[in-house]
Amino acid sequence: MKALVYDGPEALGFREVPDAEAAPGQHLVKVMSVGICGSDMHAYLGHDARRPAPLILGHEAAGVIIGGPRAGERVTVNPLVSCGTCAACTAGTGNLCADRMIISLPPREGAFAQLVAMRDENLVTVPDHVSYDAACLAEPIACGWHAVRLAKRVVPDAAHALVIGGGAIGLGAALSLSAQGITDVTILEPNDLRRTALNGLCQQRAISPDDLPADALFDVVIDAVGFAATRATASAHARPGGVIAHIGLGEATGGLDVRRMTLQEITFIGTYTYTAQDFRDTAQAIFDSRLGPLNWTEARPLSDGAQAFVDIRSGKTAAPKIVLRPFD
Amino acid sequence: MKALVYDGPEALGFREVPDAEAAPGQHLVKVMSVGICGSDMHAYLGHDARRPAPLILGHEAAGVIIGGPRAGERVTVNPLVSCGTCAACTAGTGNLCADRMIISLPPREGAFAQLVAMRDENLVTVPDHVSYDAACLAEPIACGWHAVRLAKRVVPDAAHALVIGGGAIGLGAALSLSAQGITDVTILEPNDLRRTALNGLCQQRAISPDDLPADALFDVVIDAVGFAATRATASAHARPGGVIAHIGLGEATGGLDVRRMTLQEITFIGTYTYTAQDFRDTAQAIFDSRLGPLNWTEARPLSDGAQAFVDIRSGKTAAPKIVLRPFD
Numbered sequence: 038m039k040a041l042v043y044d045g046p047e048a049l050g051f052r053e054v055p056d057a058e059a060a061p062g063q064h065l066v067k068v069m070s071v072g073i074c075g076s077d078m079h080a081y082l083g084h085d086a087r088r089p090a091p092l093i094l095g096h097e098a099a100g101v102i103i104g105g106p107r108a109g110e111r112v113t114v115n116p117l118v119s120c121g122t123c124a125a126c127t128a129g130t131g132n133l134c135a136d137r138m139i140i141s142l143p144p145r146e147g148a149f150a151q152l153v154a155m156r157d158e159n160l161v162t163v164p165d166h167v168s169y170d171a172a173c174l175a176e177p178i179a180c181g182w183h184a185v186r187l188a189k190r191v192v193p194d195a196a197h198a199l200v201i202g203g204g205a206i207g208l209g210a211a212l213s214l215s216a217q218g219i220t221d222v223t224i225l226e227p228n229d230l231r232r233t234a235l236n237g238l239c240q241q242r243a244i245s246p247d248d249l250p251a252d253a254l255f256d257v258v259i260d261a262v263g264f265a266a267t268r269a270t271a272s273a274h275a276r277p278g279g280v281i282a283h284i285g286l287g288e289a290t291g292g293l294d295v296r297r298m299t300l301q302e303i304t305f306i307g308t309y310t311y312t313a314q315d316f317r318d319t320a321q322a323i324f325d326s327r328l329g330p331l332n333w334t335e336a337r338p339l340s341d342g343a344q345a346f347v348d349i350r351s352g353k354t355a356a357p358k359i360v361l362r363p364f365d
Numbered sequence: 366m367k368a369l370v371y372d373g374p375e376a377l378g379f380r381e382v383p384d385a386e387a388a389p390g391q392h393l394v395k396v397m398s399v400g401i402c403g404s405d406m407h408a409y410l411g412h413d414a415r416r417p418a419p420l421i422l423g424h425e426a427a428g429v430i431i432g433g434p435r436a437g438e439r440v441t442v443n444p445l446v447s448c449g450t451c452a453a454c455t456a457g458t459g460n461l462c463a464d465r466m467i468i469s470l471p472p473r474e475g476a477f478a479q480l481v482a483m484r485d486e487n488l489v490t491v492p493d494h495v496s497y498d499a500a501c502l503a504e505p506i507a508c509g510w511h512a513v514r515l516a517k518r519v520v521p522d523a524a525h526a527l528v529i530g531g532g533a534i535g536l537g538a539a540l541s542l543s544a545q546g547i548t549d550v551t552i553l554e555p556n557d558l559r560r561t562a563l564n565g566l567c568q569q570r571a572i573s574p575d576d577l578p579a580d581a582l583f584d585v586v587i588d589a590v591g592f593a594a595t596r597a598t599a600s601a602h603a604r605p606g607g608v609i610a611h612i613g614l615g616e617a618t619g620g621l622d623v624r625r626m627t628l629q630e631i632t633f634i635g636t637y638t639y640t641a642q643d644f645r646d647t648a649q650a651i652f653d654s655r656l657g658p659l660n661w662t663e664a665r666p667l668s669d670g671a672q673a674f675v676d677i678r679s680g681k682t683a684a685p686k687i688v689l690r691p692f693d
Contacts, residue, residue: 125605133605133630187630190519263627277453277461289624296617298635299591302461302515305633307626 039363040150041342045090046083049343054093057152065103066114066155070169070336070360071148072097072177073345075204077141081346087142095149095361096141099163099172103152112160113172114148115179115316116140132183132310139310149342151363158313161320170360171323171331174209177358178328179311179319181210181259184282185217186315188257191280191304195256199274200224203235203243205358206284207261211241212328213319219257225249225270234355239333246270260285268292277301284308334358338365367691368478369670373418374411377671382421385480393431394442394483398497398664398688399476400425400505401673403532405469409674415470423477423689424469427491427500431480440488441500442476443644444468460511460638467638477670479691486641489648498688499651499659502537505686506656507639507647509538509587512610513545514643516585519608519632523584527602528552531563531571533686534612535589539569540656541647547585553577553598562683567661574598588613596620605629612636662686666693 040054059065074097080088088094096116102108118138119131126134140155141147163172189195198214200207203226211222224243226232235243254276260267263285271281272294283305293305311319322328335356337345345359368382387393402425408416416422424444430436446466447459454462468483469475491500517523526542528535531554539550552571554560563571582604588595591613599609600622611633626633639647650656663684665673673687 128606130606130630135605263623268623277463278456278458283623283627286624286627290622291619293621293623294618295591295596295611295621295635296614298633299611299614300637301635302458302637303635305626305635307623307629307631307633309628309630 038151039339040093041339041361043081043088043090043092043094047081049081049346051340051342054150057146057150057154059154063154063156064105064107064160066098066100066112066153066160067103068098068100068148068151068153068363070099070173070362071095072173072205073349073359073361074177075206078346078349089143092141092143093146093150094141095147096139097173097176098148098153099169102160107160111163111165111172113163113175113320114153114155115159115161115313116148116176117310118156118159129312129314132312149339149361161317163320164324167324170334170336172320173360174331174334174358175316175320175323177205178209178213178323179316180206180284180308181261182213182319182322183311183315184210184259184284184306184308185213185219187306187308188259188280188282189217191306192256192278195219197221197255198223198257198259199255200259200261201267201270202226202261202285203231203357204261207259208235208239208241208333208357210259210261210284214257216322216327228352230352230355231357234333234357239357240329249274255279257282263287265290265292269294272298272303275303277303280304280306282306282308334360336360336362336365339363366479367667368421369667369689371409371416371418371420371422375409377409377674379668379670382478385474385478385482387482391482391484392433392435392488394426394428394440394481394488395431396426396428396476396479396481396691398427398501398690399423399667400501400533401677401687401689402505403534406674406677417471420469420471421474421478422469423475424467425501425504426476426481427497430488435488439491439493439500441491441503441648442481442483443487443489443641444476444504445638446484446487457640457642460640477667477689489645491648492652495652498662498664500648501688502659502662502686503644503648503651505533506537506541506651507644508534508612508636509589510541510647510650511639511643512538512587512612512634512636513541513547515634515636516587516608516610517545519634520584520606523547525549525583526551526585526587527583528587528589529595529598530554530589530613531559531685532589535587536563536567536569536661536685538587538589538612542585544650544655556680558680558683559685562661562685567685568657577602583607585610591615593618593620597622600626600631603631605631608632608634610634610636662688664688664690664693667691
């Protein structure tokens with residue numbers, strides 16, 4: 038099969054590699070669309086010690102099952118595999134399983150390839166009217182869907198939300214907020230090109246961080262970036278009794294105004310990926326058009342993947358998500 | 366009336382001052398017992414700009430109503446006064462009211478005095494079998510009661526808890542955990558004298574921070590101290606999916622391992638005081654003996670209050686709470 042292989046910092050090679058193989062209980066999926074995630078970029082830059090070269094990156098995939106009892110079925114791939122038997126798994130929180138694994142992290146190869154192997158229960162059937170480009174968004178949007186669900190557990194009647202960061206995770210969170218009933222959403226995005234796309238094609242309200250009034254307060258703040266500076270913004274703009282849902286993994290510490298959070302009873306929720314149910318719920322919301330038209334992706338052939346990484350890195354892409362197609 | 370007046374950093378004077386007066390809607394309470402809080406110590410040391418000298422400190426009071434329709438009623442005082450009409454108040458969260466006030470913070474004088482004025486709805490009737498020394502613990506324990514209630518909202522089936530800090534707030538949190546069904550509680554307390562009292566008279570399990578195993582994990586961690594170092598401990602020892610309830614106001618920022626909190630979905634809840642319902646629930650738990658014998662206070666005359674502050678400051682007091690009696 039053809040694959041885009043990470044060969045070391047800022048080096049990606051598109052070449053022939055041995056076909057992925059399905060182990061017992063797994064299916065082989067012909068990958069039709071696979072998104073580029075911030076964590077792929079992180080690895081590409083050589084910043085992720087867990088992802089040593091050579092490795093096939095990519096974990097946001099949709100495609101069609103080859104062979105076996107589900108042959109021909111169009112599917113989107115939940116890339117997170119958990120043990121299924123520990124306390125976290127049996128409680129429905131497989132994302133907290135101590136043995137959780139994700140494709141694109143050794144020993145599992147990723148989906149920047151024509152084939153990927155995945156176990157049966159992680160493959161969610163996609164109806165014919167949904168494109169592969171839209172279906173592969175289930176994974177990144179599920180992160181926001183999950184964060185919104187956890188935030189609503191603390192503030193069930195939330196009406197006003199701020200999303201920090203207008204990349205795919207932030208946009209997915211904004212779409213999830215609306216789909217879950219929180220329709221007054223503001224996105225903070227410093228990049229002009231991105232902000233224009235958010236306000237135009239994506240039909241969101243996105244502003245520059247400089248334009249956020251100092252006294253603006255929100256029931257829910259979603260930090261889709263996770264740096265000390267964005268956490269400072271989050272803890273300054275959550276209302277008393279409000280909630281910060283924190284998805285980003287930019288910096289390990291710092292930024293939170295803990296004194297204000299204590300005096301004003303602000304809750305901070307660390308959120309990581311999604312549960313299997315969140316993934317299915319997000320996919321269903323895509324299928325039912327509850328997340329909008331999802332026409333804001335930019336598709337490129339997988340063979341041009343290396344250039345896509347260069348373009349994202351340089352901030353020259355307006356689209357919140359570039360989707361690679363292994364068979365274009 | 367006699368009062369203990371804060372005259373400036375580390376200066377307290379016991380002397381005659383004008384009687385407190387009840388405004389319309391208020392009662393005059395003859396103070397029988399009033400506890401010394403960490404925030405009183407903070408002000409005494411000159412570290413609280415909101416509490417300029419001269420000022421009567423103290424907000425943990427129990428006593429008896431003088432005059433008016435409730436004359437002779439034994440009461441414990443909820444010192445937190447909120448507007449009653451804003452969104453936070455009407456939602457039952459008066460502790461988040463933007464106009465909240467507490468006695469001992471100007472313009473309201475505190476309760477280190479023979480008389481204090483308080484509005485009707487903040488006075489909770491105390492049954493005859495409960496001592497004033499026990500009744501005045503409703504306020505500090507309500508802080509822990511409230512924190513535990515909020516923590517259980519996130520982890521309803523919590524079984525194992527760690528409390529950081531074994532002062533009155535930490536002990537109150539430990540007692541509240543037990544009363545609310547979380548009976549496996551460990552308290553971290555570095556002071557030998559305090560730890561001995563916690564393990565003896567207070568019937569708790571208290572250990573030195575040095576003796577906490579590095580891999581120990583808890584469903585709920587309550588930080589009753591609020592320094593960067595204690596928050597580091599809290600974020601290292603909350604289990605995946607667990608919760609940190611943060612009461613302390615030691616340092617404004619730092620300490621939280623946000624990366625771990627994100628990857629392991631740990632929730633941090635800022636908690637401030639208590640709602641009116643929490644206060645009543647705590648008082649009722651005291652009246653029903655659900656918080657234990659509460660025989661761990663040390664009573665001294667209010668006239669000796671200055672020495673009590675000196676002794677607490679020097680770490681020479683074993684009792685988790687010193688209660689001052691204006692009429693001894």
